Amino acid sequence: MSGTNATNPNSMHEFDAELTNQVFEYMRERLSMPDVPLDFPGDTKVLAEVLSGLIKPEGNPSADVLKLYDEVISRAVVSGDSPRFMAFIPTAPTKAALLFDMIVSCASLQGISWLEAAGSISAENQVLRWMADLSGLPESAGGTFVSGGSAANLAALTVARDSGRQRVHNGKRLPVRIALSQQAHSSIGNSLGILDIEPLIVQTSGYAMTKADLERALAAVDPSEPPVVGVVATAGTTNAGIIDDLAGISEVAREHGMWFHVDAAYGGAGLLAPSVRSQFAGIENADSITMDPHKWWFSPFDVAAILYRNPKLAASVHTQDASYLDVLHEDDSLINPTDLAYHLTRRARGLPLWFSVVVNGTDAYRDAVEASISLTNEVAEYIKADENLELVIEPSLSVVLWRRIGWNAKDYRDLQDRLIESQTAFVTPTSWQGETVGRFAFVHPGTTMDMVKEVFANI
Numbered sequence: 001m002s003g004t005n006a007t008n009p010n011s012m013h014e015f016d017a018e019l020t021n022q023v024f025e026y027m028r029e030r031l032s033m034p035d036v037p038l039d040f041p042g043d044t045k046v047l048a049e050v051l052s053g054l055i056k057p058e059g060n061p062s063a064d065v066l067k068l069y070d071e072v073i074s075r076a077v078v079s080g081d082s083p084r085f086m087a088f089i090p091t092a093p094t095k096a097a098l099l100f101d102m103i104v105s106c107a108s109l110q111g112i113s114w115l116e117a118a119g120s121i122s123a124e125n126q127v128l129r130w131m132a133d134l135s136g137l138p139e140s141a142g143g144t145f146v147s148g149g150s151a152a153n154l155a156a157l158t159v160a161r162d163s164g165r166q167r168v169h170n171g172k173r174l175p176v177r178i179a180l181s182q183q184a185h186s187s188i189g190n191s192l193g194i195l196d197i198e199p200l201i202v203q204t205s206g207y208a209m210t211k212a213d214l215e216r217a218l219a220a221v222d223p224s225e226p227p228v229v230g231v232v233a234t235a236g237t238t239n240a241g242i243i244d245d246l247a248g249i250s251e252v253a254r255e256h257g258m259w260f261h262v263d264a265a266y267g268g269a270g271l272l273a274p275s276v277r278s279q280f281a282g283i284e285n286a287d288s289i290t291m292d293p294h295k296w297w298f299s300p301f302d303v304a305a306i307l308y309r310n311p312k313l314a315a316s317v318h319t320q321d322a323s324y325l326d327v328l329h330e331d332d333s334l335i336n337p338t339d340l341a342y343h344l345t346r347r348a349r350g351l352p353l354w355f356s357v358v359v360n361g362t363d364a365y366r367d368a369v370e371a372s373i374s375l376t377n378e379v380a381e382y383i384k385a386d387e388n389l390e391l392v393i394e395p396s397l398s399v400v401l402w403r404r405i406g407w408n409a410k411d412y413r414d415l416q417d418r419l420i421e422s423q424t425a426f427v428t429p430t431s432w433q434g435e436t437v438g439r440f441a442f443v444h445p446g447t448t449m450d451m452v453k454e455v456f457a458n459i
């Protein structure tokens, strides 16, 4: 293909065998790689030069543009799905999920409303039900898939705020507060800012928020201040993988009539792993749960599940009101995915997970999650046995915080540069109680102990 024929307005939409073969060939090659290359963060100046002038009236030959993508653009993106990506929270989509994502794109598959998309919504709901069952939520629970954990948290906290206002202020737009600990993800603080909710920061006596921590914070609340209508617990903190005392916090929430939101964006996949499942006790009492399939449930970006105990309540908060949309709400026995978060149009982004779970089976999911947990334990033992290394805390889920004795912040930053330069790994430092330390987050079942040893060989 080379540009388009300006005299035929449909030319861009006609089947092009050559273009199709070029793209399919690229995808086949990528999918067949045992491990995708890690690649590099990229040089913005070089990229700007290469991209300059590409958008022009007559277009460009597709083979040239694909070559440019392959050789320059794609190499300037660190591959989050490489087993050597151990920073932030990586991703590790299955082949089935990646392939089905292409089908979703190819078919422009949407999952907005029952009127238009019963097929995709039924399948998405099947996998949401699986996640709800793993959490122990009742049959009445339901939800939808949004773009990420941040969007899911915002959707849930909007419902928490409005149902809290309903309870304590008769629905009036008066101030309310939501409790959280300092370990809550940054998206929780951002959501509260967007929603104009004051946070009540719960001081924790240990690393996780406990029942006693929350009780102490609530007991100190001045009754003249805005009422606390909800609490956010984290099931797998991003920095350290720590799970709050969900059972204890849920008891306090119930006692005070507060909304109980669990941010399990990263850690939720631990529900699949018998070795850690007991740490999630109490999640079944949640009013809402965030879980990100693009983290540890082996789906490609971008997808997060938001589950509500009472989806009707969520729909009453999020449904958009417009005359052209009235037709979507004729049957009020069915809740549209579009009515469960801040969005209207949405692609059926839950389907790659659905396809992959249905094809691979839930045992394969369990085993893949357990693989990262056992690697975490193995790495912890390795660190304990090395006199130059120390564990910062006992690891939780699949995050390891470690210290190289005698190192300062610059040493960890230099290590990051060395490792990416040599394509050994992508490992970024973090800070823990004011100190810069090393951090690994594992979600890829293909990450091996040998790869981690290669990192330590560089210190």
Ligand SMILES: Cc1ncc(COP(=O)(O)O)c(C=O)c1O
Pocket (backbone or CB within 6 Å): 089, 147, 148, 149, 150, 151, 153, 185, 187, 234, 236, 237, 238, 263, 264, 265, 266, 267, 292, 304
């Ligand atoms: C606990 C937690 N919540 C929320 C988020 C935000 O998720 P996303 O990046 O998908 O918006 C993250 C991301 O790492 C997370 O770990």
